[in-house]
Amino acid sequence: MTDFSGTKGDFKTALTVGPAMYHREVNHGALIIATGALEYKPKEYLYGESDAVKTQVELEDILSREESRIKGWKNVVMIQCVGSRNQENPNCSRVCCQQAIKNAIAIKEINPDINIFILYRDIRTYGFLEDFYRKAREMGIHFLRYREDEEPTVEQEEGKIQITFKDLTLGREIKMSPDQLILSAGVVAGDTQELASILKVPLTSERFFLEAHVKLRPVDTQSDGIFICGMAHSPRLIDETISQALAASSRACTLISQDAIEVGGV
Numbered sequence: 001m002t003d004f005s006g007t008k009g010d011f012k013t014a015l016t017v018g019p020a021m022y023h024r025e026v027n028h029g030a031l032i033i034a035t036g037a038l039e040y041k042p043k044e045y046l047y048g049e050s051d052a053v054k055t056q057v058e059l060e061d062i063l064s065r066e067e068s069r070i071k072g073w074k075n076v077v078m079i080q081c082v083g084s085r086n087q088e089n090p091n092c093s094r095v096c097c098q099q100a101i102k103n104a105i106a107i108k109e110i111n112p113d114i115n116i117f118i119l120y121r122d123i124r125t126y127g128f129l130e131d132f133y134r135k136a137r138e139m140g141i142h143f144l145r146y147r148e149d150e151e152p153t154v155e156q157e158e159g160k161i162q163i164t165f166k167d168l169t170l171g172r173e174i175k176m177s178p179d180q181l182i183l184s185a186g187v188v189a190g191d192t193q194e195l196a197s198i199l200k201v202p203l204t205s206e207r208f209f210l211e212a213h214v215k216l217r218p219v220d221t222q223s224d225g226i227f228i229c230g231m232a233h234s235p236r237l238i239d240e241t242i243s244q245a246l247a248a249s250s251r252a253c254t255l256i257s258q259d260a261i262e263v264g265g266v
């Protein structure tokens with residue numbers, strides 16, 4: 001998108017399209033921002049330095065393509081709240097607890113003898129997702145709690161990673177050397193600043209698009225005719241994203257279904 005102008009019911013967006021960078025102009029009555037978000041790229045826990053350290057999204061890639069690799073693992077550790085609920089990003093990323101539990105269950109189904117340890121601060125499995133938490137415990141997946149101010153540490157010795165953390169229940173320091181360490185990396189906004197300045201829509205301090213009113217206009221922006229849904233707005237689960245997308249498209253339809261729209265003086 002290179003340019004954006006107009007008013008609700010009569011927007012004009014300029015785009016450069018495809019490898020040949022063709023210039024296109026599109027006239028439209030409403031606009032829905034659904035740009036999504038990104039997985040945080042960890043700077044901690046030897047991510048990027050050891051091949052034994054992956055994120056949950058990278059684990060999902062292994063789960064879909066390399067079952068034989070998972071069958072060779074004996075111990076897996078997952079660390080929750082990586083890049084979330086800290087000073088830099090105070091928000092809960094909302095998706096990573098259920099993602100860790102879903103992936104842990106998938107690993108157990110492929111390799112039932114594996115030991116999986118999930119190191120967490122709080123488990124936030126909303127609503128019926130609690131059933132998956134219960135199922136994971138019944139399958140023998142271990143949940144070990146650590147304190148916010150006593151985060152696990154990860155070192156590498158002779159190519160093997162070693163995790164040290166203080167278990168809150170036992171009150172003791174525990175060391176583990178798993179085959180694979182999986183980081184439940186949080187959700188961060190993508191490169192939203194340029195788009196926000198083109199659309200003249202404000203962002204939150206975490207660079208997500210800001211709604212006009214949290215209760216009364218939750219999918220509207222402060223610019224009439226521009227709506228938001230999904231992770232462009234904040235970290236959220238897929239069913240919440242679908243509900244918000246339905247709300248945003250309904251709001252857009254109330255605008256574009258009209259034969260004529262009255263606008264105030266500019």
Ligand code: SF4
Nearest residue numbers: 081092093094096097
């Ligand atoms: S969803 Fe769970 S792992 Fe993710 S930030 Fe929230 S509490 Fe931490």
